[in-house]
Amino acid sequence: MGHGGGGALSAELMAHLFAPAYGNETxxxxxxxxxxxxxxxxxxFSTDSYVVRPLFFPGGSIGDLAVNGTVNDLAMSGARAAFLSCAFILEEGVGLPVVGRIAQAVGAAAAAAGVxxxxxxxKVVETGHGDGVYxxxxxxxxxxxGVDIRPQRARPGDVVIVSGPVGAHGVAVLSVREGLEFGADVVSDTAPLGGLVAAMLEVTRDVHVLRDPTRGGLATSLNEIAAAxxxxxxLTERxxxxxxAVAAACGFLGLDPLYVANEGRLVAFVPPEHAEQTLAAMRAHPQGAGAAVIGACVADHPGMVxxxxxxxxxxxVDLPLGEQLPRIC
Structure with missing residues (x-):
């Protein structure tokens, strides 16, 4: 399970197995x-698979997640998503009303994202060889x-901005999976980010790095950018x-919110001369209303957060070995 968690084990799998097999510059x-x-x-161009359990959670479903996750991956290159494919892997015995509900969620999320x-x-697999729907x-x-957004472009002096509060998606999925209550409802942040990125690029096309901190959370994304x-x-922790509610849940469960997954947030590395205007543009957009400056890129301790x-x-803040919460996307 750790190899699918987006942390150090996933990085090893890519570096030592997949990259040598497929190796190319892209x-x-x-x-x-x-x-x-x-x-x-x-x-x-991007592809992703979704195995979240349960299929429906506060604020969304596997259908919303599948659309928003791929749209957001494209947005992290500055791209406006245009077209999607969608493959259903169904376990024998899953109810058609469940499949229909998910298909409707896919269609509604695609319409909302403009794709x-x-x-x-x-495909259908035998009972016991799946988990309902993937x-x-x-x-x-x-x-x-004029847009060149990639992790290798982070530079000392860049301002690090997060688009809003972190950790809600992972805690929302965990709460319904385990039947836990934390004193207040926690709703997934799953949402398309293409419009927010477009608003940022109207300020400047010289945004250096964008990343959506999904598996492994904000900490993993920052480590990947630092290494690349x-x-x-x-990072200024406070x-x-x-x-x-997320802080309370993480305190109760012994989790660090920096490592909890998000599905509607991004982290940006922006040149300092554009940071103030970019932050203002983010806060003016519904998906960036809670944006905040959280740190800076530095020349010291290269590759380290x-x-x-x-x-x-x-x-x-190390790269996690695996994942605190599996099966959250």
Missing amino acids: LAGLADSAALSLGGARLA AVVTGDT LNTSGIGLIPD SGTGVV AVPVPD VARTGLGGTRV
């Missing part, structure tokens, strides 16, 4: 989506001229927005 970039040139156009599901596939979505979109760019990141704690000390 894949080596290890971005959320591949940036490709075809017929004079710059395209972003069309133009192709797909259906989905795979792939997407393609256009990257605007050969820079360090200094500046990271965490909802009270360090957090300044509320007590005035520092701690290293």
Whole structure:
């Protein structure tokens, strides 16, 4: 399970198994989506699979997740998503009303994100060889001229901005999976981020890095960016927005909210001369209303993320080995 968690074990799997088998320069970039040139156009292309349990959770379902996750991966290259594929892997015995409800969620989420599901596939596996419904979505979109967003472009001096409070998705899924209550409802943040990214690019097309902190949370995304760019990141722990209910749940369960998954948030590395305007544009958008500056990119401790704690000390924020909460996307 750890190999699917987006942490150090996943990175080892990619580095030592998949990358040598498929090796090419595009894949080596290890971005959320591949940036490709075809017929004079710059395209972003991404694929993802969804195995969340349960299929329905506060604020969404596997259907919303599959659309938003792929749309957001394309947006992290600055692309406007245009077309999606959607494949259903169904376990024998799952009720058709359940499948229909998920299909309706896929259609509604695609319409909300401004994309069309133009192709797909259906497979059925025997009872006991699946878990109701799994989905795979792939997407393609256009990257605007002058946009070059990738993890290798982080530079010392860049301002690190998160688009809103973190940790809600992972806690929302866990609460319904385990039947836990935390004194207040926690609702998944799943949402499409293409509009937010477009608003940011209207301020400047020189956004250096975008990442949606899904599996492994914010900490994993920052570590991946630091490693890819050969820079360090200094995080101000108290500046990271965490909802009270998420903080309470993490305290009760012994989790660190920096490592809890999100499905409607992004982290951006922006040149300092554009940071204030970019932050204002994010806060003016519904998906960025809670945006906050949480740190900076530095030349010190390359490849490492360090957090300044509320007590005035520092701690290293490591890449997790596996995942605190499996099957959350």
